[in-house]
Amino acid sequence: MALNYPNGQRYQSVKAPQNKKVLPKTQSFANRGMTFEQMINESNDYYLAKGIAVIHKKPTPVQIVKVDYPKRSAATIKEAYFKQASTTDYNGVYQGRYLDFEAKETRNKTSFPLSNIHQHQIEHMQQCLSQQGLVFLLVYFSTLKECYLLEAQDLLVWWNQKETGKKSIPYSYFQEHVALVPIRISPRIAYLEIIDKMLDRRL
Amino acid sequence: MALNYPNGQRYQSVKAPQNKKVLPKTQSFANRGMTFEQMINESNDYYLAKGIAVIHKKPTPVQIVKVDYPKRSAATIKEAYFKQASTTDYNGVYQGRYLDFEAKETRNKTSFPLSNIHQHQIEHMQQCLSQQGLVFLLVYFSTLKECYLLEAQDLLVWWNQKETGKKSIPYSYFQEHVALVPIRISPRIAYLEIIDKMLDRRL
Numbered sequence: 001m002a003l004n005y006p007n008g009q010r011y012q013s014v015k016a017p018q019n020k021k022v023l024p025k026t027q028s029f030a031n032r033g034m035t036f037e038q039m040i041n042e043s044n045d046y047y048l049a050k051g052i053a054v055i056h057k058k059p060t061p062v063q064i065v066k067v068d069y070p071k072r073s074a075a076t077i078k079e080a081y082f083k084q085a086s087t088t089d090y091n092g093v094y095q096g097r098y099l100d101f102e103a104k105e106t107r108n109k110t111s112f113p114l115s116n117i118h119q120h121q122i123e124h125m126q127q128c129l130s131q132q133g134l135v136f137l138l139v140y141f142s143t144l145k146e147c148y149l150l151e152a153q154d155l156l157v158w159w160n161q162k163e164t165g166k167k168s169i170p171y172s173y174f175q176e177h178v179a180l181v182p183i184r185i186s187p188r189i190a191y192l193e194i195i196d197k198m199l200d201r202r203l
Numbered sequence: 204m205a206l207n208y209p210n211g212q213r214y215q216s217v218k219a220p221q222n223k224k225v226l227p228k229t230q231s232f233a234n235r236g237m238t239f240e241q242m243i244n245e246s247n248d249y250y251l252a253k254g255i256a257v258i259h260k261k262p263t264p265v266q267i268v269k270v271d272y273p274k275r276s277a278a279t280i281k282e283a284y285f286k287q288a289s290t291t292d293y294n295g296v297y298q299g300r301y302l303d304f305e306a307k308e309t310r311n312k313t314s315f316p317l318s319n320i321h322q323h324q325i326e327h328m329q330q331c332l333s334q335q336g337l338v339f340l341l342v343y344f345s346t347l348k349e350c351y352l353l354e355a356q357d358l359l360v361w362w363n364q365k366e367t368g369k370k371s372i373p374y375s376y377f378q379e380h381v382a383l384v385p386i387r388i389s390p391r392i393a394y395l396e397i398i399d400k401m402l403d404r405r406l
Contacts, residue, residue, distance in 0.1 A: 058261050062283070074284055078281065133257070
């Protein structure tokens with residue numbers, strides 16, 4: 001099981017050889033050694049630097065309990081807890097449009113388990129949709145190295161079927177009905193190309 | 204001097220009488236005992252509950268250094284530091300439009316010191332403006348109980364004059380040229396009324 005720090009960074013055992021770069025045979029150039037979150041952050045950095053869009057990941061929400069204010073040095077947080085986020089992780093602006101999305105990675109090859117999504121994220125997506133935001137989910141099948149952009153409207157259809165026992169979205173549904181996001185060198189996850197097509201379709 | 208915790212909550216001395224509510228004579232009903240941040244958060248809660256807009260304050264960015272994972276209980280952050288935010292504090296969506304703003308409070312009665320604003324916030328505002336976002340600064344003169352919505356375009360004019368020695372925006376400028384935001388019971392800070400006027404003007 002791959003372990004991540006709460007900030008999304010891949011956990012590395014201290015025993016791992018730090019200087020020896022071993023590329024697994026199945027890993028492509030575009031995303032070697034990167035978590036999906038890092039790939040998205042890099043893409044957002046690219047979009048920002050090129051003046052294409054302003055999209056940021058929100059900071060991890062933390063409940064701060066105890067802070068030390070030592071003289072002459074920075075305040076140190078001595079006790080804090082991770083809080084449940086009340087929104088999705090990413091939002092921003094692209095050509096005047098409000099963009100809002102969540103990014104999820106799965107090692108599963110046959111389906112995307114809906115347990116990856118939380119009720120409060122669904123509610124936030126619904127709220128943003130009713131304000132005409134562009135809302136979606138980026139799903140990365142890490143074993144297959146494929147990223148899909150699932151529009152929130154479609155995600156909601158699946159979510160509402162959860163009660164009937166359908167607890168995951170089959171991979172075949174993604175293949176047949178969901179936009180495949182190009183993975184490039186930069187931007188790594190070229191999701192705005194899919195947004196362009198969405199906007200073209202709406203005009 | 205009023206001290207706030209880094210999360211914006213008003214610092215209260217442990218000696219303060221907790222149960223005795225003393226209303227200063229000059230404090231209006233609409234904002235008694237609340238920091239400006241709390242008033243804005245309440246307004247955003249109101250807008251969200253009424254389905255008017257989806258605007259959230261971003262979590263305080265924290266650099267997490269050490270986390271304890273005790274068995275059977277929640278992970279505890281044992282060492283962390285406050286990080287400089289790379290964006291403004293608030294953003295969201297209103298009728299398909301991207302909204303982005305920073306909120307600042309001053310006890311100064313004669314001017315708003317530009318030292319309240321950081322270079323990185325100005326840069327973020329410029330980036331959002333170039334993506335046609337609705338970008339602004341809410342300035343609260345806490346002694347006067349007046350809130351103004353200064354459009355980012357106008358803030359930038361003042362910011363660019365800083366080099367010439369103008370290090371603050373006179374209160375008289377706000378009175379004559381800046382939109383006064385209605386302070387109500389709910390929403391406390393009715394800033395979307397000013398946004399409506401901005402949008403009307405642009406049509």
